[in-house]
Amino acid sequence: MRLALFNHGRLGIVDGDDLVDVTEQLAGPGPYGPAGPLHRHIEQLAAGTVRLPDLAPGLRTPLSGAALAAPLPLPGKIVGAPVNYLDHQAEMEYTTSVADLGVFLKANSSVIGPGEDILLPYSDKRTDQEGELGVVIGRTASHVSAEEALRHVFGYTCLLDITVRSDEDRSTRKSFDTFTPIGPWIVTADEIPEPDALDLRCDVGGTTRQRTNTADLIFGVRELIAYTSSVMTLYPGDVIATGTPAGVGPLSHGERVVVDIERIGRLEVGVDGSRATPYGQRPGRRSAPAPSH
Known part of the structure; x- marks a missing residue:
């Protein structure tokens, strides 16, 4: 369904x-x-x-x-998988991957749905799109094995993990309001017996930036659920963002972003930078210390 x-x-x-x-x-x-x-x-x-x-x-x-x-406007939690494709690791020149970094959390208040807008927070910091497969947990999972992992999945969806390339912590850079578009619906797990064999494409402004197959994940869906559930208990309605392939790039005001995943559907959102402010004007910023005399 x-x-x-x-x-x-x-x-x-x-x-x-x-x-x-x-x-x-x-x-x-x-x-x-x-x-x-x-x-x-x-x-x-x-x-x-x-x-x-x-x-x-x-x-x-x-x-x-x-x-x-958004089919799940307020998930219990959103778990992200950093650097979970080798080609993305290469393009960002990372020396580590999900196997070294583990997972991170995104704020559940960052969710939006189809047709809504990603709000760019900073006028002078790059904000990137990251198209991903989203996994929706259907049964409580704690220390489950990779072999049993798919039994705990309710379904799958398209997801964007929007990211600011600033100096803030990863969870902060990915948790701004509007930074997790999800949709257009959830496809139940019985319709997708093999989640590690799905074509994924992400277009920005009518140009394809990302194209991959989930077979290229470093931690496939099974391994990702097993690892994550060894760290934190997963509950029904939690969402796992499985990671993004190469091709991430900056978003600009007025662009349309589309994620299309085989057997799931097409998620489209807009980009609004009209309220972006300089990074140096963010609340809590610290000015340079005054020179000593």
């Missing part, structure tokens, strides 16, 4: 050219809170409350006219 959030928090299944509203069928009665009905559904599945949707009576909305939102 392809599960999407649309039209002010409704949960739908993509059926051909339509979205079938299954909000109450899959998530039960509201309210659902800021995490949304899909997060509620994932948690209920993990708890053993199985809800099977019946598409026949559902209210249908043409997909072309639906206002899609």
Whole structure:
């Protein structure tokens, strides 16, 4: 199934050219809170409350006219995998990879959905796009093996890990509001039995910058879940950003960014730099010390 959030928090299944509203069928009665009905559904599945949707009576909305939102607007946590493609390691001239660095956390408040804008924070610091496969956890995972890892996956989505090339810590540089576009929906794991064999492309301003296959990941999805769950417990609704290939580059005001992943879909967002400010004017900055006399 392809599960999407649309039209002010409704949960739908993509059926051909339509979205079938299954909000109450899959998530039960509201309210659902800021995490949304899909997060509620994932948690209920993990708890053993199985809800099977019946598409026949559902209210249908043409997909072309639906206002899609981030399918998980407030994940429990977002885990990132730094330097998880060899070609990206080479282009950035890193001497380390995910195997040395481990994983990092992004703020869950950085999530936006299809059609929204990435807000560039600094006018004089480069902000890059990083197209990635996103993995949505479906069952609590702690110290799981690579062989068992996929049993803990609910589904997959397109994801952008936006990054400022500043002097701040990695988690800070990747956690600005709007820095984790997710969508356009989540494809359930049964539709993608092998996540380490998906073509991925990322275009900026109509030009392809990144093209890869997830077979080239240093830590594949199984290994990444196993490693991450050895560090921190993963809960239903958590999201793992699996890493980006070569081709990262600066974003400019007015550009469109598209991530297209085989068997999942196409996520498109905009770029807005109209509110960017100089890096030296950020809150908490420290001026140079006064000379001693």
